[in-house]
Amino acid sequence: MNAIDIRGLTKRYGKTFAVDHLNMRVVSGDIYGFVGKNGAGKSTTMKMIAGLTTPTSGELALFNSVSAGQGRAGSFSAAPSRIGALIEEPGVMPNFSAGENLMMKALAMGVVRPRKQVVELLQLVGLEAAGSRKVKKFSQGMKQRLGLALALVGSPDLLLLDEPFNGMDPETTRDLRRALVRLNQERGVTIVISSHVLDQLMRVCTRFGVIAAGRMVREFTDEELHATCGSSVRVRTADPARALAILEERLAGATFRMEPDQAIVVSGGARSAAASFGGASTDPAASGAPSVEDVSRILHEADQVVLELSVLERDIEDYFVELMDGGASAAPGPSPVDRR
Structure with missing residues (x-):
């Protein structure tokens, strides 16, 4: 089954095409590296997949459920609860602790045993020692890790990560990379990673898509690349x-x-x-x-x-x-x- 199936997806702002008749396919279980220059349309595409932006035209299906088409927002059905996203900046509340940020989202989503999941997510992203600290005191790398934890609240089947390695030191990047691989291999989470850090993508991705000027240039597997x-x-x-x-x-x-x-x-x-x-x-x-x-x-x-x-x-x-x-x-x- 395809986690994401995009056909002719377009997003136009006035006369400018941010995404131009894009075709994209992400198979369930992929770690998909979404590669392109600044302004190529990566973030806009991920926002449309997450339901944060309405397409101008085209079709977007998540888990075989059509969620957008012909310029109107469709019904995601059960898809929203299956998607976790970290796009551009992490959406955090700076005057609350990391644990409190996670707890608020877990309660809002109706997570069963929310406290247990908060503890697990803090451990997963390496913030267990900083869970009680206010987020406004966090470094950029720590905020990125908290953003990843927030995206994982509710145990989504599809994870969308836009430049997740920004602001991270080499050790933290390595730990995050390993955590993503564990999520994929042990929990079956499909992951789409947009990043300019090509060497990091090469270490984790099983499939790649390269976008230029809003259009998909080519998709290929890791085996085909090698x-x-x-x-x-x-x-x-x-x-x-x-x-x-x-x-x-x-x-x-x-x-x-x-x-x-x-x-x-x-x-x-x-x-x-x-x-x-x-x-x-x-x-x-x-x-x-x-x-x-x-x-x-x-x-x-x-x-x-x-x-x-x-x-x-x-x-x-x-x-x-x-x-x-x-x-x-x-x-x-x-x-x-x-x-x-």
Whole structure:
């Protein structure tokens, strides 16, 4: 089931399109990284998902229940109680303590055993020692953590987090990242994270969507990202068809792609390509892809004439930047042959 299914969603302010016919799909159980430049439309999209802003047009379905369409606010049905959101600034009452902020929301939502949930949430976000302190004395990072705890009141099935790592030191960021993974894996919470901190998203997300100028450029899984950016071997021979058949037979589990100039690109299977943020793996063998030596030896033993042999790498950060700029050259085009 899809937690979020968006089709043609649009939000217009006067003549300006903040979100322009956006399509987006978040599968239940995803940790979805929502990536884009400032002003790309991320926060506006998340506000429409949370029911805080009415779309101009389009359709937005949450848990298979249509909640907006054709420029009017629809009925969320049971969806609001299933959504927790931290969008832009945490909505806290500064003259009350962290525990009191959480208790007030828990009581307003009719949470069963609210005190127990407040204690659990303070522990989850690492504020158990500061639960009795007034929020106005909190640092920005502490307010962010309290905002996350408030979003989790009522045990939502879908969590929307807009730049959740803002103002946090490295240790707190690591703890928050681990808490999000636990929520996803142990409680099955679907999480959408909008962030500019790409290396943090790379550590937790199972699926990504890149938005530019209000439109979705591309959606892809973590496995697809690593397959695209992982190290691979490019070889061109005098007999491409024969060379491809030989490599497919000898390198079981590898992925093969024939390029327009008849060169063969050999990479590791799906997730085995260990591309990393800031650069792909320099050693294809370490990433699960066959090494240059493997490919050369196999073709030499089969008496194939090798005209070109090289290692291909693609930097993940550069790939995201290309997509955020519109993605014209970032997404790989169709190939005549694409086999496994």
